[in-house]
Amino acid sequence: MSVLEKITSEDAIALEDKYGAHNYHPLPAVLSRGEGVFVWDVEGKKYYDFLSAYSAVNQGHCHPKIVGAMVNQAQTLTLTSRAFYNDVLGKFEKYATETFKFDKLLPMNTGAEAVETALKLCRKWAYEKKGIPENKAQIIVCENNFHGRTTTIISFSNDPVARTNFGPYTDGFIKIEYDNIEALREAIENNANIAGFLVEPIQGEAGVYVPSEGYLKAAKELCEKHNVLFIADEVQTGIARTGRLLATCGNCSCADKHCSGTPEVKPDILILGKALSGGAYPVSAVLANDAIMGVIQPGNHGSTFGGNPIAAVVGMAALDVVKDEELAQNAFELGELFRAELNTFIANSNIVNAVRGKGLLNAILINDTEESSTAWDICMALKENGLLAKPTHGNIIRFAPPLVMNKEQLLDCVAIITKTLKAFEK
Numbered sequence: 001m002s003v004l005e006k007i008t009s010e011d012a013i014a015l016e017d018k019y020g021a022h023n024y025h026p027l028p029a030v031l032s033r034g035e036g037v038f039v040w041d042v043e044g045k046k047y048y049d050f051l052s053a054y055s056a057v058n059q060g061h062c063h064p065k066i067v068g069a070m071v072n073q074a075q076t077l078t079l080t081s082r083a084f085y086n087d088v089l090g091k092f093e094k095y096a097t098e099t100f101k102f103d104k105l106l107p108m109n110t111g112a113e114a115v116e117t118a119l120k121l122c123r124k125w126a127y128e129k130k131g132i133p134e135n136k137a138q139i140i141v142c143e144n145n146f147h148g149r150t151t152t153i154i155s156f157s158n159d160p161v162a163r164t165n166f167g168p169y170t171d172g173f174i175k176i177e178y179d180n181i182e183a184l185r186e187a188i189e190n191n192a193n194i195a196g197f198l199v200e201p202i203q204g205e206a207g208v209y210v211p212s213e214g215y216l217k218a219a220k221e222l223c224e225k226h227n228v229l230f231i232a233d234e235v236q237t238g239i240a241r242t243g244r245l246l247a248t249c250g251n252c253s254c255a256d257k258h259c260s261g262t263p264e265v266k267p268d269i270l271i272l273g274k275a276l277s278g279g280a281y282p283v284s285a286v287l288a289n290d291a292i293m294g295v296i297q298p299g300n301h302g303s304t305f306g307g308n309p310i311a312a313v314v315g316m317a318a319l320d321v322v323k324d325e326e327l328a329q330n331a332f333e334l335g336e337l338f339r340a341e342l343n344t345f346i347a348n349s350n351i352v353n354a355v356r357g358k359g360l361l362n363a364i365l366i367n368d369t370e371e372s373s374t375a376w377d378i379c380m381a382l383k384e385n386g387l388l389a390k391p392t393h394g395n396i397i398r399f400a401p402p403l404v405m406n407k408e409q410l411l412d413c414v415a416i417i418t419k420t421l422k423a424f425e426k
């Protein structure tokens, strides 16, 4: 079979099934084209994308500005490694650090690599600046976290599917309940070896779990008091997804472009990925001020592809689009509308218990057991009706469309979702 030959959905699925490792369980939609909020399958059926590649495609599919920058750079210079300088990395670092208000940026490729980078940075800071004795540093993490798939990261996961039979596990992590400030206080107080607190401002993979108002702020204050680094994993929540440039911006009233307000929480270490790429090309980054990033010296850390010229221009274009098109503002407004519409439906529904989220990172909780197939069945029906979404944990369905959606499209999607859900009412 020629690679250019047209393929049916059935054949594409069969190929992946036979030749690919079975490390995912995809919805049976075989996509061959995307534009803005839409994707098309190989048979030509059009869908609203309500996952956005787990929030990597915030700027919409194939955004011309991002693709243009990528193609142009790809025809000029693709990779130098960091053995030499390139003429765009510095510009990206300047742009991103000014946007997020940190002194320095360390570029990587994927979210998991950026999390690993943040953990190494935190540990090195702990030994060299805080004075924790060698190999004693501990980092506090939260139950039901999702930070990626490396051996160290899954070591502090509590998801048996992600963890089982991948041991021995990496030491040095203490797990506490999410959204429980007393648990954090207990873990931090009376333990001089705590180096950092790694947290998702909203737990995305866990089912879009939004912590109580004031939790992050109180957590940051505790960290400050005990000289513990507050590490925000904004790989999924960052870059306008939750209606602010960052979820840690909280209710800072700026809502969008060129924020000059004071964020609710200013992390010591900020981890970005996913939408920093506009969905075009892997780009991730760790940001911190000099007092922390200064501990990293030549040879301590690196990546062949991290900070490559294509990634640098893609990262800049991805941030440009977020600012130019005021995507944070749009996500904020459409998110309010989406939850209001869904809540109206839920008031008379026995299949959906609740909708929760911030901006355009939302989830509905299906009224069925964790083990039931109802959420999957609903996603299959949504697919038939022209909208792609995926269950997260058992009976939860995440709704995260590209942020370039307009109000008319959102209401169209609400109509598809409510029509589909009605067919499942008991």
Ligand SMILES: *Cc1c(COP(=O)(O)O)cnc(C)c1O
Residues within 6 Å of the ligand: 054, 110, 111, 112, 113, 115, 146, 147, 148, 149, 200, 204, 205, 233, 234, 235, 236, 237, 273, 274
């Ligand atoms: C997706 C995700 C990661 C991992 O990113 P990859 O690019 O898949 O390695 C880390 N943290 C959070 C919160 C994520 O959502």
